[in-house]
Amino acid sequence: MTRKQRRLILIGSSLGVLAIAAALVLSALRDSIVFFNSPTDIAEKHPAAGTRMRVGGLVKPGTLQRGESLQIRFDVTDGKSDIAVRYQGIVPDLFREGQGVVAEGKLDGGGIFIADTVLAKHDERYMPREVVDALKKTGRWQEGEDTVGKAK
Amino acid sequence: MIPELGHYALVLALALGLIQATVPMIGARGRDAALMRLASSTASMQFVFVALSFAALTICYVTSDFSVANVYENSHSQMPLIYKFTSTWGNHEGSMLLWVLILSLFGAMVAQFGGNLPETLKANVLGVQSWIACAFYLFILLTSNPFLRLAQAPLEGRDLNPILQDIGLAIHPPLLYLGYVGFSIAFSFAIAALIEGRIDAAWARWVRPWTLAAWMCLTVGIAMGSYWAYYELGWGGFWFWDPVENASLMPWLAGTALLHSAVVMEKRNALKIWTLLLAILAFSLSLIGTFLVRSGVLTSVHTFASDPARGVFILMILVLFIGGALTLFAWRAPMLKQGGLFAPISREGALVFNNLFLTTACLTVFVGTLYPLALEAFTNEKISVGAPFFNLTFAPLFIPLMFAMPFGPLLAWKRGDVLGVAQRLMAAMGAGLIAIAVTFVLMGMSSVLAPFGIGLALFVMAGALTDLAERTGLFRLPLATVRMRAAGLPRSTWGTAVAHFGIAMTLFGIVCQTWASERIVALKATQTVAIAGYDLTFDGMVQHTGPNFRELAAKFTVRSGGVPIGIMEPSKRSFASRGSSTTEAALLTRGVSQLYLSLGDSNDDGSIAVRLYHKPMVLLIWLGSVVMMLGGGLSLSDRRLRIGAPKPATKSALQPAE
Numbered sequence: 001m002t003r004k005q006r007r008l009i010l011i012g013s014s015l016g017v018l019a020i021a022a023a024l025v026l027s028a029l030r031d032s033i034v035f036f037n038s039p040t041d042i043a044e045k046h047p048a049a050g051t052r053m054r055v056g057g058l059v060k061p062g063t064l065q066r067g068e069s070l071q072i073r074f075d076v077t078d079g080k081s082d083i084a085v086r087y088q089g090i091v092p093d094l095f096r097e098g099q100g101v102v103a104e105g106k107l108d109g110g111g112i113f114i115a116d117t118v119l120a121k122h123d124e125r126y127m128p129r130e131v132v133d134a135l136k137k138t139g140r141w142q143e144g145e146d147t148v149g150k151a152k
Numbered sequence: 153m154i155p156e157l158g159h160y161a162l163v164l165a166l167a168l169g170l171i172q173a174t175v176p177m178i179g180a181r182g183r184d185a186a187l188m189r190l191a192s193s194t195a196s197m198q199f200v201f202v203a204l205s206f207a208a209l210t211i212c213y214v215t216s217d218f219s220v221a222n223v224y225e226n227s228h229s230q231m232p233l234i235y236k237f238t239s240t241w242g243n244h245e246g247s248m249l250l251w252v253l254i255l256s257l258f259g260a261m262v263a264q265f266g267g268n269l270p271e272t273l274k275a276n277v278l279g280v281q282s283w284i285a286c287a288f289y290l291f292i293l294l295t296s297n298p299f300l301r302l303a304q305a306p307l308e309g310r311d312l313n314p315i316l317q318d319i320g321l322a323i324h325p326p327l328l329y330l331g332y333v334g335f336s337i338a339f340s341f342a343i344a345a346l347i348e349g350r351i352d353a354a355w356a357r358w359v360r361p362w363t364l365a366a367w368m369c370l371t372v373g374i375a376m377g378s379y380w381a382y383y384e385l386g387w388g389g390f391w392f393w394d395p396v397e398n399a400s401l402m403p404w405l406a407g408t409a410l411l412h413s414a415v416v417m418e419k420r421n422a423l424k425i426w427t428l429l430l431a432i433l434a435f436s437l438s439l440i441g442t443f444l445v446r447s448g449v450l451t452s453v454h455t456f457a458s459d460p461a462r463g464v465f466i467l468m469i470l471v472l473f474i475g476g477a478l479t480l481f482a483w484r485a486p487m488l489k490q491g492g493l494f495a496p497i498s499r500e501g502a503l504v505f506n507n508l509f510l511t512t513a514c515l516t517v518f519v520g521t522l523y524p525l526a527l528e529a530f531t532n533e534k535i536s537v538g539a540p541f542f543n544l545t546f547a548p549l550f551i552p553l554m555f556a557m558p559f560g561p562l563l564a565w566k567r568g569d570v571l572g573v574a575q576r577l578m579a580a581m582g583a584g585l586i587a588i589a590v591t592f593v594l595m596g597m598s599s600v601l602a603p604f605g606i607g608l609a610l611f612v613m614a615g616a617l618t619d620l621a622e623r624t625g626l627f628r629l630p631l632a633t634v635r636m637r638a639a640g641l642p643r644s645t646w647g648t649a650v651a652h653f654g655i656a657m658t659l660f661g662i663v664c665q666t667w668a669s670e671r672i673v674a675l676k677a678t679q680t681v682a683i684a685g686y687d688l689t690f691d692g693m694v695q696h697t698g699p700n701f702r703e704l705a706a707k708f709t710v711r712s713g714g715v716p717i718g719i720m721e722p723s724k725r726s727f728a729s730r731g732s733s734t735t736e737a738a739l740l741t742r743g744v745s746q747l748y749l750s751l752g753d754s755n756d757d758g759s760i761a762v763r764l765y766h767k768p769m770v771l772l773i774w775l776g777s778v779v780m781m782l783g784g785g786l787s788l789s790d791r792r793l794r795i796g797a798p799k800p801a802t803k804s805a806l807q808p809a810e
Contacts (some may be wrong), residue, residue, distance in 0.1 A: 090753070
């Protein structure tokens with residue numbers, strides 16, 4: 001085998017593996033990514049029920065209800081629109097009314113968001129960035145109240 | 153006074169760094185031995201000054217000097233001493249100081265142990281190393297100075313993020329940084345080789361021990377981070393494909409590829425240009441990781457604070473080093489001499505296969521990590537790419553890689569015989585097939601894929617043992633001869649087998665999580681919950697007081713077949729200083745499996761929500777990484793790396809430096 005042929009084999013197999021990887025990546029990107037929506041986005045765009053998505057905002061004070069077998073219900077608000085969220089399970093330590101939250105799950109037919117994951121902040125000084133942006137859009141966020149703890 | 157001394161020491165380190173970044177390289181160009189030798193002393197002194205600076209910050213933390221802004225933000229006088237110490241790097245500024253400490257440590261080590269390097273190469277390597285160091289000294293001094301004082305010293309600090317108040321902070325970041333930063337040596341060697349326009353098998357032999365050491369630290373560093381997240385975050389998961397985790401996985405994948413391609417280069421003088429590129433990529437990915445984690449582009453437990461100026465500065469460092477290195481590579485690499493030939497089916501071929509799959513897997517992780525950021529920057533659309541994406545892309549690439557793993561070491565260099573090797577691997581394949589059958593019988597059809605994963609893991613383990621058995625002549629030769637052969641085997645051969653065995657252990661542990669069971673229930677006192685043959689009785693709540701927190705723990709008695717085997721006390725800790733709380737999961741280890749219990753909220757009716765997992769074989773995931781590290785250590789102690797490389801052949805010494 002000449003040097004040229006060997007090199008062709010090498011380049012050919014590399015391209016083959018890369019092509020497979022590209023195909024995997026493209027198909028995975030089509031099927032497995034999750035879009036982030038604010039409650040206003042959902043109110044305006046009416047996404048189809050059953051699509052996986054994330055929704056984020058503040059837990060609206062006064063809406064948190066706990067039910068049987070670790071069921072909880074709460075509204076997520078961005079100041080302009082609200083969406084009702086239902087979740088069964090244990091919520092993170094820093095989950096409480098008035099705080100930022102990101103929920104992942106699907107809309108059911110009745111416009112209620114059935115979450116299978118609820119994320120809150122890691123630390124009292126942080127706010128999920130998506131939530132900050134969503135609040136900024138509705139003008140509920142002032143730069144001054146930046147809770148992203150800034151070391152001097 | 154002490155913070156000012158620390159600040160001043162860092163400025164001095166920068167001054168030394170600037171000298172080291174220029175003078176020895178000028179010396180190397182003009183073959184001036186005196187100028188070149190300067191690099192060794194400045195490298196050692198840089199380390200001394202950075203160490204002084206780091207010690208100064210540590211003293212501020214240990215003595216709770218709240219007049220220093222950084223200490224005030226991240227410490228508390230009531231914290232246990234160990235956390236006061238570790239909180240030195242539990243914040244942005246301090247962690248960058250740890251970064252440069254390790255960087256200068258590696259520089260000093262090259263100066264110390266690089267006695268057998270050609271003088272010009274050593275001068276250039278240390279010069280390049282110093283550019284990196286200077287960039288980061290400037291970054292710290294200009295944007296992230298840990299020594300800034302407050303005009304009025306507060307009486308009490310704001311405390312360290314409770315999640316970080318854990319022994320994990322003492323282990324995970326230093327090891328991870330040793331890995332990240334260790335790749336800077338390979339990077340500097342690559343740039344120095346490109347500057348000199350010369351590269352040979354000896355180069356690979358010099359680079360290998362550094363890469364290997366960095367890789368060992370990175371392997372365990374990632375694994376310890378994973379274990380920490382597992383027990384601290386209370387979700388029971390060990391890997392979340394979080395961008396920050398991916399940021400450490402990418403350099404690991406590139407570094408693993410580099411380790412393997414450097415072998416080809418050392419033994420066969422082939423794949424030179426590719427190895428150089430990998431050396432550049434491994435460190436570039438470390439820099440990208442640092443950027444992602446430190447710039448505030450991502451929000452996670454690792455993001456201590458975000459300040460746009462910092463992000464821009466790190467981005468500039470990134471562009472300068474990665475862009476500069478790749479430009480130099482594009483310009484110089486074509487001038488390097490071609491390496492040796494080999495047939496596609498050969499040890500070299502197998503290592504190329506390994507590289508191909510590792511780098512492609514790295515690429516998919518790269519796409520999955522950066523695509524959401526790019527999409528948001530260009531279209532303002534926010535998406536999250538999580539485990540499903542990586543399971544669909546990364547896993548299919550890793551399976552052929554694992555399957556090919558036992559073949560590689562058994563193939564001959566230059567021209568191999570894949571059928572012969574397959575024959576020798578018959579026993580290992582048999583072991584894999586039996587494992588698949590047994591798993592199906594034991595576990596039923598609950599998962600169709602997982603038994604094949606178990607089979608694959610066992611095949612790789614048995615393959616690693618086959619390699620050793622073949623080389624020592626086990627079962628073929630008298631035992632005395634076998635023992636003699638085993639003693640005579642190069643340590644690197646043992647290292648390969650052990651490390652391959654380790655990754656198979658990790659795979660085995662991961663696959664076993666298919667059969668993990670989970671229960672989320674609300675319990676009242678004296679109620680019992682059962683999982684995987686264990687019964688856990690809730691005995692009631694207990695109060696504890698820690699040094700800087702109050703703890704509410706739930707006491708559970710664990711019984712197996714009616715016999716008490718242990719007590720688990722998951723708890724919630726509340727930290728008054730920050731007004732925040734953490735959930736501390738309780739673990740009960742049985743062999744290498746674990747019961748995992750974490751607390752949720754307590755309800756009005758007196759019941760408490762608990763999340764209970766049974767995680768079969770889960771410890772193998774992390775033990776595998778320790779075994780991988782042992783394999784790396786064995787390989788590192790190989791005689792040929794200890795005694796150093798032979799002097800390069802005169803032929804290459806005659807080549808002009810241009």
